[in-house]
Amino acid sequence: KSNEALLEYFVGSDGIYAFAIASDTAQVFKLDTIGDQRIQQFQDMIQPEKYMADQSLSYQEYIKSAHGLFIDLVKQPLSLLEGKGINKLYIVPDKHLNYLPFELLLTEKPASDRPNYKGLNYLLKDYSVSYGYSASILFRENPMRKDRTYKGNMLAVAPSYQKILSDTTELARLGKFRDGFAELKYNKSEVDGIGSYFDGEVLKGDQATEEAFTDKFQQYDILHLAMHALVDNEDSDKSKLVFTPQKDSLYDSYLHNFELYNLNMNPKMAVLSACNTGFGSLASGEGVMSLARAFTYAGAESVVMSHWRVDDQASSTIMQSFYKYLADGQQKDEALRLAKLDYLDSAPATAQHPFHWNNFVVLGDVSSLKVPFVWYKAWWVYLIGVLLIASTIIYRRNFSRG
Numbered sequence: 001k002s003n004e005a006l007l008e009y010f011v012g013s014d015g016i017y018a019f020a021i022a023s024d025t026a027q028v029f030k031l032d033t034i035g036d037q038r039i040q041q042f043q044d045m046i047q048p049e050k051y052m053a054d055q056s057l058s059y060q061e062y063i064k065s066a067h068g069l070f071i072d073l074v075k076q077p078l079s080l081l082e083g084k085g086i087n088k089l090y091i092v093p094d095k096h097l098n099y100l101p102f103e104l105l106l107t108e109k110p111a112s113d114r115p116n117y118k119g120l121n122y123l124l125k126d127y128s129v130s131y132g133y134s135a136s137i138l139f140r141e142n143p144m145r146k147d148r149t150y151k152g153n154m155l156a157v158a159p160s161y162q163k164i165l166s167d168t169t170e171l172a173r174l175g176k177f178r179d180g181f182a183e184l185k186y187n188k189s190e191v192d193g194i195g196s197y198f199d200g201e202v203l204k205g206d207q208a209t210e211e212a213f214t215d216k217f218q219q220y221d222i223l224h225l226a227m228h229a230l231v232d233n234e235d236s237d238k239s240k241l242v243f244t245p246q247k248d249s250l251y252d253s254y255l256h257n258f259e260l261y262n263l264n265m266n267p268k269m270a271v272l273s274a275c276n277t278g279f280g281s282l283a284s285g286e287g288v289m290s291l292a293r294a295f296t297y298a299g300a301e302s303v304v305m306s307h308w309r310v311d312d313q314a315s316s317t318i319m320q321s322f323y324k325y326l327a328d329g330q331q332k333d334e335a336l337r338l339a340k341l342d343y344l345d346s347a348p349a350t351a352q353h354p355f356h357w358n359n360f361v362v363l364g365d366v367s368s369l370k371v372p373f374v375w376y377k378a379w380w381v382y383l384i385g386v387l388l389i390a391s392t393i394i395y396r397r398n399f400s401r402g
Helices: 036-046 048-053 055-079 095-099 135-139 168-176 187-194 210-219 291-298 312-327 332-346 379-401
Strands: 004-012 015-022 026-031 088-092 128-131 154-159 200-205 222-226 228-230 240-242 254-256 269-273 281-283 287-289 302-306 360-364
Touching: 004 055, 004 095, 004 135, 015 055, 026 055, 036 048, 036 055, 036 095, 048 055, 088 135, 095 281, 095 287, 128 332, 154 187, 154 210, 187 200, 187 222, 187 312, 200 210, 210 254, 222 312, 269 291, 269 312, 287 291, 291 302, 291 360, 302 332, 312 332, 332 360
Parallel strands: 004 088, 088 128, 128 360, 154 200, 154 222, 222 269, 269 302
Antiparallel strands: 004 015, 015 026, 228 240, 240 254, 281 287, 302 360
C-alpha cells in the first residue's frame, strides 16, 4: 500500500544488501558488513545488568550504538522512501540481524548526554514495525484459510508454578535453561485484563494445563500464553512453554518446540507473553529456531514474540493496552506500537529503559482482528426491521384516522 514499505536484508560475504521496496519504487543498497559481535553488544546494552551498573555511561553507549546501527543499516534504505508518507515497515532480516530490535534504533542523537530514554528518537516513534521470515511467506495468501470463518474469540492461559517450585528435583533439572524459575505475579491479571476485550475463555492456575490447551486451542482465533518459556541453548527443539503441572496425567506440563511443529493450528494470532520466545539457535538459510518459529510453522498467521527476558509487571500493562487497541480496530503492528508508547509516556524514569517496554515484536500478518460485520447474522437487525415496519403501520393507521 502507499503507506507501507518492505526492507529485506541479505548478509553476504562482501557486505550486506538491503532491498527497499515501496508501492511505486524499489532499490538495492550495498551496505558495510555488520558483525554479529556488534549486534550482541547492542543486545547486552538492553539488559538491566548493563545499564544499572553505570547508568550515565550505559546511556551514552546505547546512543552511540543505536544511532550507529541506524546509520549503517537503515538510513540509506529509508532515504528512498522520504516524502512518500510511509509509516509502516515490514522488515525481513537475515542471519544475526534476526536478533536486532530495529524499533530501538535512533534516527537522531539527543542534544544532551543526561539520561532520558523517554525522549530519544526511536525508529518506533516514526514507524510501526513488523517482521517476517521472508517476503514470500509474509505476503502470500494461504488457501487453507480462505473458507475459514473468523469469530474473533480468544483462549488466554496463565499457569501457576507452585507445584514445580516445591519440587527440588524438577527445579534442579530446569537449571540448565537461560533464566531462573519463579512464580509469575502479574500473568493472571494480564489475562483477566485482556479477556474483557475479546470473547473466549481464560484458563488460570490449576486450569492452565498442557492438556487443557491442546484440547482447546483449535477452537480459537487468538491464543494468548502468559507463562514461562525455557530456551535450550544447546538444542532448540527442547525449548518449551511451561504449563501448570498435572497429577496422574500423560502430559508432562511442558510443550516443547518439537511438539509444536507437529501441531495443526490455525489462529489469526498467537501471543507468546513469555521470556525469549523469539530467541534460539541460528540455522543457516532458516533463521532463528525459536518457539515463535514453531508456532508459525504450525499455522499461526501472526506471532507476538519476545526478544529477551520479560518484565512481568510491564508486560501485563503493555499487553492490556495492546488488546485495547486491537479491539478498537488497529492493525497488530500499530496496536503494539501505541501500547509501547503509552507505557513509555506514563512510566516512571526507573522503568523507561527499553528493556521494560520493547521486548515484544509482531511477526507475520499484521491485519486487524476486528470481527467483520455480517448483517444477516445479527439478530438485532431483524428486530429493528420488525419494529420499523410495525411503527410505519401504526403511524399510517393513526394518520388515516386523523
